[in-house]
Amino acid sequence: xxxxxxxxxxxxxxxxxxxxxxxxxxxxxxxxxxxxxxxxxxxxxxxxxxxxxxxxxxxxxxxxxxxxxxxxxxxxxxxxxxxxxxxxxxxxxxxxxxxxxxxxxxxxxxxxxxxxxxxxxxxxxxxxxxxxxxxxxxxxxxxxxxxxxxxxxxxxxxxxxxxxxxxxxxxxxxxxxxxxxxxxxxxxxxxxxxxxxxxxxxxxxxxxxxxxxxxxxxxxxxxxxxxxxxxxxxxxxxxxxxxxxxxxxxxxxxxxxxx
Ligand code: NAD
Numbered sequence: 001x002x003x004x005x006x007x008x009x010x011x012x013x014x015x016x017x018x019x020x021x022x023x024x025x026x027x028x029x030x031x032x033x034x035x036x037x038x039x040x041x042x043x044x045x046x047x048x049x050x051x052x053x054x055x056x057x058x059x060x061x062x063x064x065x066x067x068x069x070x071x072x073x074x075x076x077x078x079x080x081x082x083x084x085x086x087x088x089x090x091x092x093x094x095x096x097x098x099x100x101x102x103x104x105x106x107x108x109x110x111x112x113x114x115x116x117x118x119x120x121x122x123x124x125x126x127x128x129x130x131x132x133x134x135x136x137x138x139x140x141x142x143x144x145x146x147x148x149x150x151x152x153x154x155x156x157x158x159x160x161x162x163x164x165x166x167x168x169x170x171x172x173x174x175x176x177x178x179x180x181x182x183x184x185x186x187x188x189x190x191x192x193x194x195x196x197x198x199x200x201x202x203x204x205x206x207x208x209x210x211x212x213x214x215x216x217x218x219x220x221x222x223x224x225x226x227x228x229x230x231x232x233x234x235x236x237x238x239x240x241x242x243x244x245x246x247x248x249x250x251x252x253x254x255x256x257x258x259x
Contacts, residue, residue, distance in 0.1 A: 003029035007076045008219060009069070010034055011060055011113060012083030014041035016180030017130060020208035021080050021215045026053050028216055030078065035069050037083070058083075060109030063116075070116040078219040079117045079127045083109055084182065086145040090246055099144045106148035107155075114159045114170070124167035128218045129156050130211075131172040133234045133242070140246035149174075153230060160228030169227040171218050176234025178206040189252055195243035201236030 008025045012018040013034035026032050026049050035058035036042040042055035058069040060083045070076075085105045087098040110129055117127055134142055135149035153172055160170040177183060177196045186193050197203060214231050217223055232238055 003220070005031075006078065007031045007033065007073060008078035008080065009073045009076050009117070010080045010082060011058060011109075012036055012081070012130075014038045014045055014055075016082070016182055017175070017178060017208045017211045018080070018082035019045055020212035021082060022053065023049065024209070024212040024216045025078070025080075025219065026050075028220075030219075033069075033073050033076070035073075035083075060113055061104040063112055066109075066112040066116045070113075070120040074120040075122050076117075076120070077122050077125050079113065079121060079125070080215050080219065081110060081113045081117075081127070081129045083113075084130060086142070086182070088141045088145070088245065088249075089143075090141055091143045094143060102144035103148050106145065107151045110152045110155055114155060118159065118163055118168065121168060125169075126219050126223070127159070127163075127168065127170045128215050129170070129172050131156070131174045131230060133174055133176040133232070133237055135172075135174055135230075137238055137242045139242040140244050141249060142245060156230070157228045164227060169218075169223070171223070171226055171228070172230040173211060173214055173218070174230050174232050174234070175206055175211050176200065176232075176237040178208055178211060180208055189245075189248045190255075191251075192243055192245065192248045195248065196237070199237055199240040199243060200234065201239060204235060206233060206235065 008030040010018050010022050013022045014036035022032050032053045034042040034055045037059045039057035046053040046055040059065045131152040132149040134146045135153045156172040
């Protein structure tokens with residue numbers, strides 16, 4: 001089946017990897033719903049891409065909002081769940097509310113999307129969740145994000161088992177460092193970006209379009225026999241080690257400002 005006549009919902013579709021995925025799917029001929037908490041950015045993208053792309057406000061931490069979004073998009077053939085955020089901090093200093101905020105968006109948000117998308121998508125649909133290299137590789141200062149993304153990988157496997165009876169496929173994408181607003185803070189910490197790249201065999205960070213390309217593959221029948229799987233997109237970074245984020249941040253805090 002071609003993409004024409006198929007509908008895709010992209011959560012977190014207003015920025016970064018989500019926005020690149022919206023563009024890729026729209027180019028392939030899908031009707032695309034950009035579902036984002038940032039409604040204004042979602043509308044701007046929809047306006048730019050034309051009639052086949054629409055915008056809806058969705059907060060993935062709010063069950064009513066997620067349920068309403070997927071009821072409206074009932075019968076969708078593809079869901080790409082990109083909404084995500086992170087509050088870094090040392091495990092011994094992280095406040096419960098900070099831990100909870102990351103868990104709410106990344107893990108509970110994924111549960112709510114799988115639950116309500118699972119109810120409302122078409123049979124044989126494809127659901128794709130953005131996990132992360134941090135779902136399998138620990139990083140200092142990233143307790144909540146690592147724990148949440150490890151949870152996403154397992155949720156995807158459980159969902160793949162449960163939804164297979166309707167032919168629905170559920171897969172994950174696990175990117176390494178991709179240049180988006182989410183990781184803009186990396187550039188502010190001296191040496192951190194360089195340490196990422198040193199630990200990436202292919203020697204560079206990723207582009208949102210490279211993740212979108214894999215999302216388009218998982219969305220399509222070209223991946224028709226894949227479910228419960230994860231695609232690592234990280235330039236080989238999973239073969240080395242994660243940078244010492246906390247060490248770099250602490251070193252920065254101890255460096256006196258230039259006179
Ligand atoms: P981004 O910040 O550019 O985009 C995230 C989008 O999610 C934004 O449009 C934001 O408004 C939206 N969002 C945030 N909270 C939301 C909520 N509660 N409800 C609905 N929408 C919400 O980030 P990105 O880098 O494109 O990240 C996309 C996904 O990829 C995330 O799940 C992230 O964890 C994952 N990821 C990113 C990287 C990276 O290096 N950029 C690496 C691995 C995994």
